[in-house]
Amino acid sequence: MRTSEIFDLLRDGRARTRSELARESGLARSSVAMHIDTLMGVGYVAPVGDAASTGGRPASLFALNPSARVVVGVDVGATHVIVELADLSGDGIAASRAELDVAEGPEAVLGWVAGAARALVAQQGRELDEVVAVGIGLPGPVEHATGRPISPPIMPGWHRFDVAGWLRERLGCPVLVDNDVNIMALGEQRTAWPETADLVLVKVATGIGAGIISGGRLQRGARGTAGDLGHVRVPGSTAPCRCGNEGCLEAVAAGPAIAARLRELGVDVASTGEVVELAAQGSPEAAQALRAAGRDIGEVLAMVVNLVNPSVIIVAGRLAGAAKELHAGISEVVYRRSLPLATEHLQIAASATKGDAGVRGAVVLAIEHALSPDVLDAELVAPGRPPQPVVMR
Amino acid sequence: MRTSEIFDLLRDGRARTRSELARESGLARSSVAMHIDTLMGVGYVAPVGDAASTGGRPASLFALNPSARVVVGVDVGATHVIVELADLSGDGIAASRAELDVAEGPEAVLGWVAGAARALVAQQGRELDEVVAVGIGLPGPVEHATGRPISPPIMPGWHRFDVAGWLRERLGCPVLVDNDVNIMALGEQRTAWPETADLVLVKVATGIGAGIISGGRLQRGARGTAGDLGHVRVPGSTAPCRCGNEGCLEAVAAGPAIAARLRELGVDVASTGEVVELAAQGSPEAAQALRAAGRDIGEVLAMVVNLVNPSVIIVAGRLAGAAKELHAGISEVVYRRSLPLATEHLQIAASATKGDAGVRGAVVLAIEHALSPDVLDAELVAPGRPPQPVVMR
Incomplete structure (x- = not known):
């Protein structure tokens, strides 16, 4: 059963009642109620008031809560690094920028990235475990499946470095790595x-x-x-x-x-x-x-x-x-x-988007991973847990 | 509620019990039972015996029934036309071939296609309304969205001809049109x-x-x-x-x-x-x-x-x-x-696939349309019909 189907409907930002969600999804109203409870339990969805009454008790409206979690987008250029904290709708919350030569090597550059991400999270009064994914663009060829740069000409010391694993260890969430031009295309x-x-x-x-x-x-x-x-x-x-x-x-x-x-x-x-x-x-x-x-x-x-x-x-x-x-x-x-x-x-x-395309794309990469149906459903349902009983209301 | 999700699980050809389908889909067993009933009602799924008993009444096994419906794949070359009737797993049932110059124009070529398709359907003892889709490849540029050839150099008289509409009128089902090289890639x-x-x-x-x-x-x-x-x-x-x-x-x-x-x-x-x-x-x-x-x-x-x-x-x-x-x-x-x-x-x-790539691809094009979740669900649930009540078993 896919709670993500209900979540997906709400991603356009419009608030809906349980009945509207049942009609649009084709799911039974009882299933919709269960999914809404699951999503409210983790904060991804919040009640936002009542629909206009048509006689009787007015129905509650529900909407996506973009600030339920955050993502980090990183744009590594030849001589600069930008780290941005963004909400689940992709809007930037805060960002740091450093002039840093990518040739200084992965540990220097990624060390700064991890530090900047932690600092942004703390400054915004959030916890590190609210960061659900990190997207990062690098100025060279990247094997996307493994998250490793491959013989990048202007990035000495980065060949086959485990960028995703290194950052994941320090930030505690999935890290998506791609080359800078791919993330610019995505951002644009x-x-x-x-x-x-x-x-x-x-x-x-x-x-x-x-x-x-x-x-x-x-x-x-x-x-x-x-x-x-x-x-x-x-x-x-x-x-x-x-x-x-x-x-x-x-x-x-x-x-x-x-x-x-x-x-x-x-x-x-x-x-x-x-x-x-x-x-x-x-x-x-x-x-x-x-x-x-x-x-x-x-x-x-x-x-x-x-x-x-x-x-x-x-x-x-x-x-x-x-x-x-x-x-x-x-x-x-x-x-x-x-x-x-x-x-x-x-x-x-x-x-x-001018100079902003890279970091926007990195944020998109992170959000699309974190909110993809499989990742979202796995997060919402503990593995091996039996299907939820249908609660009739 | 997507009956197509259960159908999709069965598309690998392996038979499963309701419990296995519930586990693999994450759906409640009651929902699986309802979807199986829907699919059996239209013949897409059939019971194929019992699973080995683990004590108590053995559970029934269900499998995709590839001969529930048929599709037609058409490969139009410069000087030949092949029409094939195939089942829902893509296996060919019967085919006709003619040496026919595409330059004779759309009505001559497509007229032969429609006649050959009807003849193949009748020869196999099927009804025309069992044909759920037609896929057709043409030797020239095709605007896929409209199903019309655009200034095809070797196809005089075909420019902007409504291939999809013309065949749909005669065969009574959706017609997918593409150029020959695209369908060859798909078939291969x-x-x-x-x-x-x-x-x-x-x-x-x-x-x-x-x-x-x-x-x-x-x-x-x-x-x-x-x-x-x-x-x-x-x-x-x-x-x-x-x-x-x-x-x-x-x-x-x-x-x-x-x-x-x-x-x-x-x-x-x-x-x-x-x-x-x-x-x-x-x-x-x-x-x-x-x-x-x-x-x-x-x-x-x-x-x-x-x-x-x-x-x-x-x-x-x-x-x-x-x-x-x-x-x-x-x-x-x-x-x-x-x-x-x-x-x-x-x-x-x-x-x-040698000379067969085109017609194989045309068959794939037709099947992937007919069995796509949206088309399948629309066919299974009459529009506007309220969600089915959950039947507990």
């Missing part, structure tokens, strides 16, 4: 495009990657590497890539490659950050280099459109935020190269 | 790779296309065009394509393009069929042309591996069946060009 879709089932988010910064949501679900693939756009070959390019192949998108259109294009044009830039600054100052050379990079990214995104057929492409990341030329180059090639039926209703948009 | 995965959640099937024939299964589900994308591999650009190619772009995979590696390569080598071939024959005769020029085509297909599949991260790639279609050189060319490039983590456990295999 759930926050800004909730009606859109097929969305691709491409992040353009020091590297290039994508998160793919198809049929409403994040697609990770067999080994968790789906969406690796950075090492797709760009038609016409033979530039050598650090991965050992040639012509990879990252080797021609990520921040360092754009900086190199600019140096060829005689402009003195060393880093992705300086490219962003130069574009902000209106440099025509930066505009030219960014449009060329956008066209290369567009070539690969045209393939994504043909293969995955999204209705929305979000261009995010440090370079995307800085440059309309990048966006223009991408759009030009995607609309020219993709099939008409696939682009008829295709939107290419900037990120609406 | 459900039949030969049931444990594999991430599978891509690429069909290499007169055209090139792919069906993508991610997370166990067929991915169609926002407009149903996902998997369109044929018009992805091959690095290094500028060959003009009939779609108006240049360098498309179909323009360099499909049957007609391979025939053109062979003519350049001085070999006189006109059609895809002749290429297949030539390869079967061991022509070294055909081997060379097929390996080159395989490498081009491999370039695009390497992108698919990076983007979708399947654990199995099936190479199917007329040319794949004929030529190990095509397979060799594909494997060579996919393993060289894709990321190590993505190819570590990647298998590239030939189709196990």
Whole structure:
């Protein structure tokens, strides 16, 4: 018997009577009463007053209680970490941020994360056992099933480190680990495009990657590497890539490659950050280099459109935020190269959540795990306990 | 209350007692008894004897009755049509096949389909209202939501034709329409790779296309065009394509393009069929042309591996069946060009279902619709009928 079915109905935030819940779920009123009692017993659902009376005693209204538990969302970037405490509706309660280099290694970074999470919990007057799940995004490939990074290029010391186990030991709840671009796609879709089932988010910064949501679900693939756009070959390019192949998108259109294009044009830039600054100052050379990079990214995104057929492409990341030329180059090639039926209703948009997509996605990852029917039912019914007798009212 | 939950437990084919079903579902024994009565009432479940007695009256065993209803699977190719009657476990009961050119138009082709389906139903001594769904695959782009082909190149007269509505009117049940490559992927995965959640099937024939299964589900994308591999650009190619772009995979590696390569080598071939024959005769020029085509297909599949991260790639279609050189060319490039983590456990295999993948997939499409929880529950409970009283036993 699934108490989670009743809980699921209430997740839209609207209050309902027992009779309404019985009608919407198709369950008997007696079963609904039992499930409501179970959910009130653990605080997930609370009475919120009475429905308008139709004669006789008015029926009680019940609603989801988002503050019954909390989750922690963590966004680990190359040089920053954000930890957020959020309620079960995904609203942030409090957050901490540190400038911290991911290359300092897993124990330094995750140690700060665990400390910050504990401090946020305490500051809000909550207990650690009210945290039902932690979601965390890392800037490198992650084997989602085991929660371990796999040969992440900018994360020395993290290869196969048991991120989920290490944090679970310190925070006492399930930990979901994914790569940063996947959680950004999740955060962007759930926050800004909730009606859109097929969305691709491409992040353009020091590297290039994508998160793919198809049929409403994040697609990770067999080994968790789906969406690796950075090492797709760009038609016409033979530039050598650090991965050992040639012509990879990252080797021609990520921040360092754009900086190199600019140096060829005689402009003195060393880093992705300086490219962003130069574009902000209106440099025509930066505009030219960014449009060329956008066209290369567009070539690969045209393939994504043909293969995955999204209705929305979000261009995010440090370079995307800085440059309309990048966006223009991408759009030009995607609309020219993709099939008409696939682009008829295709939107290419900037990120609406800005720098917040990662931590929003990490919070979503944690909530969707904690409130998934199996996890919720297992928490509500002690294992091995016999089915509850039906209480007639 | 979902009778489909009990039905779902029985779909593995194993017989169970009411107590076993209560334990596995977590439902009360009284609810299980009610659901079993409902399912027996419509014939979907049947008693199949008694469990071994543990003292006292032995408990009855119940099992799914796959012959309670039938479905029809239809595979429409460029020059053939197959119609199969199958039971609810997906096993074929009887089939008809005709050599029929899809270019004869929808009413000629679908008219034959409807007639063949009715004849098969009658021959088997069944009634038309025992057919609960029809699945049909077409050799062109299909808007899955509406069941209409969209500008299909080899299907004159079919553009926006209401295939689902036309057949529904004649066969009296829901009709699910998809493109041939999607249903081949579905048929291959459900039949030969049931444990594999991430599978891509690429069909290499007169055209090139792919069906993508991610997370166990067929991915169609926002407009149903996902998997369109044929018009992805091959690095290094500028060959003009009939779609108006240049360098498309179909323009360099499909049957007609391979025939053109062979003519350049001085070999006189006109059609895809002749290429297949030539390869079967061991022509070294055909081997060379097929390996080159395989490498081009491999370039695009390497992108698919990076983007979708399947654990199995099936190479199917007329040319794949004929030529190990095509397979060799594909494997060579996919393993060289894709990321190590993505190819570590990647298998590239030939189709196990051979020419049968399409009709198997069409049958699966029909069954999965007819037995989906919402459709099944709607069929079992008349709309607006109040919840059944719980009968204690």
